[in-house]
Amino acid sequence: MLCFRLMARLSQSAATAANAQLRAKQVAAVRMFSGVGEVAVPHISRSKRSLKPTMPLRQAEASSFDDSQLKITLAYAVENGNRFVALKAFNQLLKLCAIEERKLTIEPELVHKMIAFFTLNVSEELGRAALMDTLELVEKTFSLLPAHEVTESDLKPLLQLLEWLNYSEKFQGIWTHLVEAAKEKNREFPQLSLETYNLVLHYFGQCGLVEETNEAFDLLVKASTPVELANGEFSTPFTQPPNDVSYLNLISSHISCSPPDLNGALAHFEKMAIKGDPSPTVPIFNTLIQAAGRVKDFETANLLFDTLESAGLYPNHFTYNILINAYAKVGDFDKAAKILDEWNNEALERNSDYQKPKLSPPTRVTFNTLMTMCARFGGSEEEAEALLKSMVQTVGVNQITATAYMDVFKRKGEELGVPKFTEGYNVLLSCFGYVRNMERMDQVYTEMINNNCRPSPVTFRILLMACRATLDLHRMEFWVAELETKFRYELDERMMELIAETLVREAKLSPDRKAVLPAVSKYVGQRNIHSTRLFNAVLEAHFLDDMALNSGKPLDILAILQVNRFSDHLYRKRKVQPSVYALRILLDAVERGLSRSREVVNPRGTLEEFLRLYVFLADKKIEIDDVLHAQMERVKVQLSQSKK
Secondary structure (H helix, E strand, O other), X not given: OHHHHHHHHHHHHHHHHHHHHHHHHHHHHHHHHHOOOOOOOOOOOOOOOXXXXXXXXXXXXXXXXXXXXXXXXXXXXXXXXXXXXXXXXXXXXXXXXXXXXXXXXXXXXXXXXXXHHHOOOOOHHHOHHHHHHHHHHHHHHHXXXXXXXXXXXXXXXHHHHHHHHOOHHHHHHHHHHHHHHHHHOOOOOOOOOHHHHHHHHHHHXXXXXXXXXXXXXXHHHHHOOOOEOOOOOEOOOOOOOOOHHHHHHHHHHHHHXXXXXXXXXXXXXXXXXXXXXXXXXXXXXXXXXXXHHHOOOHHHHHHHHHHHHHOOOOOOHHHHHHHHHHHHHOOOHHHHHHHHHHHHHHHHHHHOOOOOOOOOOOOHXXXXXXXXXXXXXXXXXXXXXXXXXXXXXXXXOOHHXXXXXXXXXXXXXXXXXXXXXHHHHXXXXXXXXXXXXXXXXXHHHHHHHHOOOOOOHHXXXXXXXXXXXXXXXXXXXXXXXXXXXXXOOOOOHHHHXXXXXXXXXXXXXXXXXXXXXXXXXXXXXXXXXXXXXXXHHHHHHHHXXXXXHOOOOOEOHHXXXXXXXXXXXXXXXXXXXXXHHHHHXXXXXXXXXXXOOOOEOOHHHHHHHHXXXXXXXXXXXXXXXXXXXXXXXXXXXXXXXXXX
């Protein structure tokens, strides 16, 4: 009995020692990686510059280096989700192998994990540059796998990246290799899942490669069809049969080619409808309706639209938009307006019936399509006016609306020819303000007054916004006088924001040092401030005045903040939301003051106030960029060295 106990204790000690040894290797590898410890291996540099293989020292280090610790680091980082360490370790392994002119070998199990890890959370929204970097990394990792070790899980992210980047030759090359490899193994089809087949179909379909799409679809059908065995039974299919996404990609290949092959797409649609498994879906109907509109086959488009109901489906907002766009391109305003009315009525009916799927009402994009059609195909002024009024009451207007609307109405002499209502003039003012054409804004405003259209507060916000963009103080004062004296409006906080920002920006760019705070106070007065932008403008005005009027005196940041009721607004009463711009104003004031040899009063208290705001912003989850963070560090050093 004692012998058994001794043997058990010895085996337990051996296991503990083995675990400790493995853990020690991991810790040593991580320490080596971060430059800590006494491991005699090269440190992984943070520099992006490549290692120089011609240097004798690097050659000597590499030749005597055992890369096992780097591999342990790589595996440890992949397992624990540390992307930075994993990338550094992997790149260092590649560099060392390049120096020694040998091929890098990594266990296939780890390579599978690396591919999955490097492509985790990668999406098309990352941008082309990031996707190209990821593809390069995946290709390097993929090359470490022997051909017989490649799995579908490795192939799928690679194909997805190639699709996003539209690398047609590489994508087709991999697919051709998969098909040929299956033939070499006496298989009729590549053994892939339905999801991967659909990925291939989607890429070929959107590229309009009809032949390749049909070939991939036929292989999918074979992979999902049971085969009769010698004993009369049927084999289990390797993958699931084609679904509605598969058919959509197949149909899209005929639509995406040039010219669109509507008959070929309809042939697949007919087979799908007859088979009934799967049945056609709304996206498939939308694709075919759009194709019919492109070739101006409105009979087929309307027939497909009417078939939706008999198929037990409901058109969505894409369906209606597709039809309206089709009619808009040929200038058939009556048909497009009729579809728009049907859409509105259908949305009201379905959104009030909980048993039917909801339908989004027409959007600004739809109305702009019709407005553009009016401009392009000579629509009447009455049609454009009716559209504009409807937009103002529902979805609102933008610059596209204004541009198309102005194209409808021909300019005759000094009259702009717009309908005589305030919203119409506001659209024109927004458009001219966007391009900073102040003379035309004067003309629109004058005509507006002459036609007895009363400007609204929105009108004056548009005018003041243009003044801020052009720093036109003269026009700003004129329109504020019109607003307050002639039309008896009061300045709202948004208007005060625009006025204060205009005054501050003009003072900053002016070569003459002048006080700006009295001008700002003239409009803001003693009003309670709730707007962050207005608060920042008033704060900046205080510091600009201090720089202009007290250039030879010490800089008292805390006194300025007290006058501005900084703590009351931000911390105590919480009237104003904190912003990064406020911190930038304070840091700029200190750096400008110190650059002009001005001493800072109470530098320690000033630094504490800055840190308080910095922490406050961090607690509010407000992001502080690297530039501002670096400026904060500089100011901390400057204040700590200040004498006063």
